[in-house]
Amino acid sequence: MPDTPPRQVQRRMDDGAADLETLVDLGLAEEPPVPQYTELFLEPDIPPAEPA
Secondary structure, eight states: OOOOOOOOOOOOOOOOHHHHHHHHHHTSSOOOOOOOOTTSSOOOOOOOOOOO
């Protein structure tokens, strides 16, 4: 019987949200932080323009 050549392994990365959720559920990854935008953009106190 002739030897069969080894098969090439094809690995595909799937970075979908379901995979991350599964890893978080298993305790293998941490949830990504939620960005906090409160008070990031502050409006300056500018008086209203006077009509010319």
